[in-house]
Amino acid sequence: MGTATRAPLVAAAALLALCCLRSAAHADSCTGLTKKGGRFPVCFDLGNRLSVTAGSDGFGGAIAFRQIIHFDDDADLVWKLEHQIGETAHAGGETGLTALLYRGRYLRHTRDGHIVIPLGEPKKVFLPFDIGGLVESGRVTRHLDGTYELGIVKTAALVDLWRSRDFRRRLAIGPLARWDVTVSARPIVLGHHSISPFSAGIANFHMESANGLTVADISVEAGTAWTTDMGWRPDARAEASLERVIIAVNDRPIALMLNAKYASATDEAIASIGARVVLFQARDQRVSLR
């Protein structure tokens, strides 16, 4: 299991991420050449892969894929869809399990953001942001006392202020709703529920280097939640992650991962370090191996 501290790990990870991203943004080519003329990729597609992880928080894996939906009749409009399925980390024994069945982030990017007010003659008011949503379902976390926390649903309306046509950058904020419940394992009985009916907010910063070697992500959620045992109470969570590809074996990248997270409900901060090995990955379209 990770190390419990109260240190501002989130800020440290963010600074580290920005340093790496800046240095990596000047890649000239995505195809490397050996002295004998052999070709190998030096850019990677972070969003479409099946990977396994090993680290201080256990062993796990995840499937991720991305879609961009274009429209023939509106070249300025794209839907950017990110899906993560079956993200798990298991340290073995009675503790140390985190799993997520599905997380989807859908952002609608258009050159002209706007609001339409359909009263009388429809009016169009322009606003400089993209919109979208976050959907998460089936998050499971096992606590030290043997109980589980089941995240039934988490959803947020997102406003992306750092608009991008691709997935490389995002600064999204919005109201957040979530519904979690504690579960005892033997017998399986649901315990206390914690609900934020859009009484919390989320801010998400995401940045990837152009060559796909480095990615940083920071999410902060804060607001109030209603619980069946304590009523309304403040609720805050933060998570920061940094991933840097350091080596590739048979063109499959292996990345160093740093992760830090904090939750006010349990009043603990957890940091972890590990490695991600990509088993299958979509080839970056800029790479030419022929």
Place this chain on the structure above:
Amino acid sequence: MRAVSVALAAIGIGLPATAFADLPMMNRDKPVSCAKDTDGHTWRIQCDHATKVCLYASGDELDSEGGHSKPLERAKDCAFEPIDRPALTAQGYTFTAGRADAPYGWTRDDRGRVFQVNFDLRRRIYFGAAYTPKKILENPLESTRTSLDFGLLVLNVRDGRTMHRIRLVEGGVHLEPFSAELVLAHYDMSHKFVDPLLRITTFFGEAQRHDLTLNLGMWTEVGGLELHRTERGNTQLWKHAVAEVTLDLWQSADLGSFLRLRTGMGLEGQHDEVTGYHSALVASSALELDVTLDDDGFHNLRFEVEHELPRYFVEMGDTGKLAQRMKAKVSYEAIVLAINDQPVSLKLAMGGEKRDDIPGLPNQWAFVMDAGLRFSLWAPPRAHL
């Protein structure tokens, strides 16, 4: 060619700077011609040879100063053809400023900017929050009786005369007092039968044929969950699977709206802190109305009356072997605005419930009202009949 340029220059000069919203819109289904004026700007022209009226509009979106900013979005392709305005005028044609064409479900504002004005709320991802007005009136600062509802995927897929309706992870949760309901997966299907099941011919006076069509379908749900918290503890009701037969009493032409009866059986398990865990077979029946009241999908009405009879395999405390649940709910949802063509809707709902299966819940009718907002993603225009 010179005549074309002269004609379009005249169009450009005559273009009014304002009041486009009242101007007619080009018909998407009819041909549109394009031509360039002497400044190189593209113009779209559509002539109706029956009325001898030609609409013209800029091929570009206009900025706030009336200048050309960028090509129109979602405008259909047009062929660049010579247009001889003097000749057309001599033939009796009149040229009128208009708005460029837009796809079905979309329109344009006074600057040619396109936006969606028709939404299908039966194809969407949504989440919303609601409040009970009564509590708000009692103490506006206290956020009690809040509720949250969500649907990971709401998808109606029409295949000819069959409508498939899929709902994934749809539900809601209420606060103070706590209760929640969730359905992991729902599928139902309606079919419009062409051949009648029975043809009855009457011979009173002139012979007449009367068709009796049974629009049968199916309705299934798996992974239903209800949670209730009373003074006697928590109750979890797991509705493992329900399968029912439906009879559509009325179907709209697009199969999007319906009035139907359904009846069938389900298997469920209930765990509460008073009687423990009990499994039951449930006979259930319902009358459902789901109707979109306008062509643009802005007003949507749902009504449902449901009756369920759980029969437990083992007696469950004071309830015995047979329990009863009755529910009625009516809801109205109206789109109030759209953000980047994604609708935000107002939902008003009122419901009542009477049941004797939950320990601690009084066996009498209880009513609740909700008023809230929903934010929907996707929601494309409704099918164009």
